[in-house]
Amino acid sequence: MAAVIVRRRRGPVGAAGAGDPKSMARKPADLAVMLGQVLTPPAIADRMVDALGARTPGSTARILDPAVGPGTLPIAIQRRGWGGPEDQYFMRDIDAEMVAACRDGVAHRNVDLVQADYLVEDHSGYFDYAILNPPWVRQEWIAKKDLYRDTLQQRYDLVVPGTANLYVYFLVRVVHDLKPGGRFVAVTYDSWKATRYGQWLMQFLVRNCEDLLMQDIHHQPFEGRLVDATIISGTRRRSPAPEEDTRSRVTPPAGYARLGDLVESQRGLRLKQASFFMTSLAVPGATPFVKKLKGARGYALPSNHSEWALLAENQENPGAIELEVERRLAKALREPDANKSVLTWFHERPTTWSTHRPAPRAPILFNYYIRNAPRHIRSDGRAYADNFYGITPRGTPVDAVIALLNSTQVRSALCAHARNQGNGLRKLQLFEYRDVVVPDWTKFPSSAIARLRDLGASLVSGSDNSSAVLELVDHTIDGVLRGSLRPDRRSP
Numbered sequence: 310m311a312a313v314i315v316r317r318r319r320g321p322v323g324a325a326g327a328g329d330p331k332s333m334a335r336k337p338a339d340l341a342v343m344l345g346q347v348l349t350p351p352a353i354a355d356r357m358v359d360a361l362g363a364r365t366p367g368s369t370a371r372i373l374d375p376a377v378g379p380g381t382l383p384i385a386i387q388r389r390g391w392g393g394p395e396d397q398y399f400m401r402d403i404d405a406e407m408v409a410a411c412r413d414g415v416a417h418r419n420v421d422l423v424q425a426d427y428l429v430e431d432h433s434g435y436f437d438y439a440i441l442n443p444p445w446v447r448q449e450w451i452a453k454k455d456l457y458r459d460t461l462q463q464r465y466d467l468v469v470p471g472t473a474n475l476y477v478y479f480l481v482r483v484v485h486d487l488k489p490g491g492r493f494v495a496v497t498y499d500s501w502k503a504t505r506y507g508q509w510l511m512q513f514l515v516r517n518c519e520d521l522l523m524q525d526i527h528h529q530p531f532e533g534r535l536v537d538a539t540i541i542s543g544t545r546r547r548s549p550a551p552e553e554d555t556r557s558r559v560t561p562p563a564g565y566a567r568l569g570d571l572v573e574s575q576r577g578l579r580l581k582q583a584s585f586f587m588t589s590l591a592v593p594g595a596t597p598f599v600k601k602l603k604g605a606r607g608y609a610l611p612s613n614h615s616e617w618a619l620l621a622e623n624q625e626n627p628g629a630i631e632l633e634v635e636r637r638l639a640k641a642l643r644e645p646d647a648n649k650s651v652l653t654w655f656h657e658r659p660t661t662w663s664t665h666r667p668a669p670r671a672p673i674l675f676n677y678y679i680r681n682a683p684r685h686i687r688s689d690g691r692a693y694a695d696n697f698y699g700i701t702p703r704g705t706p707v708d709a710v711i712a713l714l715n716s717t718q719v720r721s722a723l724c725a726h727a728r729n730q731g732n733g734l735r736k737l738q739l740f741e742y743r744d745v746v747v748p749d750w751t752k753f754p755s756s757a758i759a760r761l762r763d764l765g766a767s768l769v770s771g772s773d774n775s776s777a778v779l780e781l782v783d784h785t786i787d788g789v790l791r792g793s794l795r796p797d798r799r800s801p
């Protein structure tokens with residue numbers, strides 16, 4: 310029977326990591342809560358065993374449960390008749406009482422059961438299967454957080470978000486401890502989908518696993534916990550996902566999609582020498598252009614944005630552009646040091662030096678150099694420079710997509726893919742942007758899309774309280790993900 314084990318407090322678990330900021334304000338008083346000891350109900354344990362998949366007849370397997378408790382999941386394996394007599398069970402629990410209970414409960418000849426902190430061990434690439442209900446412990450209460458984070462960074466070059474719950478470390482470690490082609494099944498609370506670190510975990514899983522499946526379990530299955538659950542299963546990739554492949558290289562789980570499948574995305578125009586071709590005075594025939602968004606706050610390009618570019622594409626007044634380009638060329642020839650790049654073009658390509666490819670236009674712009682929170686802004690459709698990706702939704706109203714792209718869920722997913730450039734700056738390449746996995750809004754009910762469209766319109770119009778609007782956006786998306794707003798089958 311599912312139970313929350315309540316015992317008297319026995320002191321801290323493990324050594325505190327140096328320099329760990331701690332909020333002890335609501336630190337739980339009993340050890341069971343500190344160790345995330347919430348047992349899996351038998352019906353869910355059985356479903357998890359089934360999700361491990363069919364066994365090859367006669368095969369033997371190394372099976373890991375890194376947070377075994379009293380043996381709930383290995384016992385379910387035996388109850389379902391899934392295991393074989395020669396299988397090897399590898400089980401860990403940090404709590405001696407759990408280990409003792411497990412020793413009594415799991416009857417098998419090949420058992421490696423030790424009281425230990427699984428997260429400080431190393432079994433990379435060793436197991437065929439892993440099954441787990443990882444401990445759910447808030448980041449403030451993880452005594453060895455620094456050690457766990459350092460280990461993952463040094464061993465796998467992974468930077469787990471500092472806010473991550475303890476179960477995130479378990480899932481990352483378990484995937485690495487599987488052989489390529491090995492399978493895992495885990496159960497977690499469903500609230501992870503709405504968190505920043507949950508989105509980080511999602512990106513980690515889609516990059517490292519095939520056949521990723523998330524099954525939502527409603528009706529608060531954990532006794533004494535007012536939360537729903539998700540069973541996550543997957544197979545460790547046999548070969549790493551190719552880095553620069555712009556075609557689909559990740560298979561999002563049900564209910565999620567690659568951003569590249571939901572929107573068109575295109576890099577902006579690279580000017581041959583920005584200082585030469587940009588103009589802030591509206592030279593007759595110049596093309597409205599966005600290069601810098603200095604001072605622009607909010608979620609729309611300011612209507613008085615005053616950048617233009619001298620692009621030989623506007624047929625209404627080509628003469629005026631040519632005249633201005635000639636005037637600037639004469640000046641550049643007098644100041645060659647400040648105009649090296651454009652003069653090189655002029656000398657090497659005398660007929661095409663002042664022409665550019667057609668400038669792209671899009672209703673949404675995204676600056677892929679990220680300093681704080683990544684922001685998507687509504688554009689009036691003018692041409693844009695190569696520090697932006699232009700985004701055109703496929704089928705979904707633009708304002709709804711503005712709301713979605715600025716939600717915590719999508720922002721967190723974008724951050725999880727961005728690479729550090731130093732000095733607090735991160736960058737997201739176009740192929741990485743397209744591969745970010747986000748809630749599949751084409752499956753959202755039309756009522757949720759209508760709500761998001763209104764909220765997006767409010768962001769674009771410069772609502773005084775955009776953070777309150779964004780909270781409503783998150784809430785709406787969360788409602789769909791948790792199933793309180795049932796998806797309908799709108800096609801994109």
Ligand SMILES: C[S@@+](CC[C@H](N)C(=O)[O-])C[C@H]1O[C@@H](n2cnc3c(N)ncnc32)[C@H](O)[C@@H]1O
Nearest residue numbers: 347348349376377378381402403426427442444
């Ligand atoms: C959510 S319970 C799951 C127990 C059991 N597997 C089940 O499904 O019913 C998580 C277990 O992980 C153990 N645990 C917590 N931190 C651990 C660590 N660092 N290493 C190993 N086990 C740990 C707890 O003592 C607890 O028994």
